[in-house]
Amino acid sequence: SLEPHRNKSDFPKWESHTPGTLTPVNTPDVTVPTRFIACVSKEQSGKKLTATFANLGRQVEIVVSNNLWAVQQADVILLCCKPQLAHTILEEPGMKEALDSKLLISILAGVTLSQLNEWILPSTTVIRAMPNTPCKIREGMTVVSPIPESAEAERDTARILKIFSSIGRCRFLEEKHFDACTALSGSGPAFACIFLEAMADGGVMMGLPRAEALELAAQTLQGAARMVLQVGAHPAQIKDAVTTPGGCTIAGLLALEDGRVRSTIARGIQIATERASELGQPGKK
Numbered sequence: 001s002l003e004p005h006r007n008k009s010d011f012p013k014w015e016s017h018t019p020g021t022l023t024p025v026n027t028p029d030v031t032v033p034t035r036f037i038a039c040v041s042k043e044q045s046g047k048k049l050t051a052t053f054a055n056l057g058r059q060v061e062i063v064v065s066n067n068l069w070a071v072q073q074a075d076v077i078l079l080c081c082k083p084q085l086a087h088t089i090l091e092e093p094g095m096k097e098a099l100d101s102k103l104l105i106s107i108l109a110g111v112t113l114s115q116l117n118e119w120i121l122p123s124t125t126v127i128r129a130m131p132n133t134p135c136k137i138r139e140g141m142t143v144v145s146p147i148p149e150s151a152e153a154e155r156d157t158a159r160i161l162k163i164f165s166s167i168g169r170c171r172f173l174e175e176k177h178f179d180a181c182t183a184l185s186g187s188g189p190a191f192a193c194i195f196l197e198a199m200a201d202g203g204v205m206m207g208l209p210r211a212e213a214l215e216l217a218a219q220t221l222q223g224a225a226r227m228v229l230q231v232g233a234h235p236a237q238i239k240d241a242v243t244t245p246g247g248c249t250i251a252g253l254l255a256l257e258d259g260r261v262r263s264t265i266a267r268g269i270q271i272a273t274e275r276a277s278e279l280g281q282p283g284k285k
């Protein structure tokens, strides 16, 4: 059994919106997008995306080098370019007007709301979102900045939840936390995969075939993570429940601690946060 490490009242309350949170309704829902347009700058990228969406059986219009036209067609615009390109794209002649009274969602690391607001009209609602790559399999984690108060706030909230809770968990957090979120959940899949690969390498070192070692490592990390998210167990409880006195788990844990595994991982998040804060900032590469 999992012995309690903390008071019940201390347990984290998962307030994220998850797939399935939003129940389908019979009446047509204006917050559900019905038309999708994807913009790229290179012909080659356009061809690649056309093939990708055709394989997925998805109806997406691909537009090459014509962002203005695409924005004119849209109610909700997702800005997904490299951080240093935002300024150029948003300041294209006619873009401000095309964005007038619309919802602009930026997933750009580092680029602040105050920067974005300088490049658009006050009538455009702009929010930040920080998704991660597991969104591709609807297991993403997206953090969204608070919706500014306005007459359209309720509709915008519904639209945002429709988009991001359909591809994983989605929660609102103040913008001041965005660089840390960028590091923790945005870059996190890369950090988790380093750990996953290292676990598999250990198995291979001890004679396990590579494919099986990877499967064991991936399912074990997924299982442990789900115990935290679904059961509400504290990570320390999960650790202690596996750790037989004098057994092999404690032997492995001590070897990991000798390698300063915790501070190394936590410092990785710290450094990535610091780097995220530089992205898209003037004078920084």
Ligand SMILES: NC(=O)C1=CN([C@@H]2O[C@H](COP(=O)(O)OP(=O)(O)OC[C@H]3O[C@@H](n4cnc5c(N)ncnc54)[C@H](OP(=O)(O)O)[C@@H]3O)[C@@H](O)[C@H]2O)C=CC1
Pocket (backbone or CB within 6 Å): 039, 040, 041, 042, 043, 045, 046, 065, 067, 080, 081, 082, 083, 085, 089, 107, 108, 109, 130, 131, 132, 133, 186, 187
């Ligand atoms: N990678 C991740 O896990 C995450 C990334 N982000 C953020 O997402 C953004 C994109 O990152 P990433 O996906 O890695 O970058 P990519 O370079 O893979 O994607 C950028 C996309 O923008 C398109 N693009 C570039 N210039 C223009 C332009 N002038 N007009 C229209 N489209 C253009 C590119 O098309 P083309 O090839 O034709 O130029 C490409 O499809 C960054 O701001 C990053 O901070 C946020 C969360 C997670």
Ligand SMILES: O=C(O)[C@@H]1CCC=N1
Pocket (backbone or CB within 6 Å): 109, 182, 186, 187, 279
């Ligand atoms: O590495 C990056 O800059 C982006 C932001 C979050 C994940 N990847």
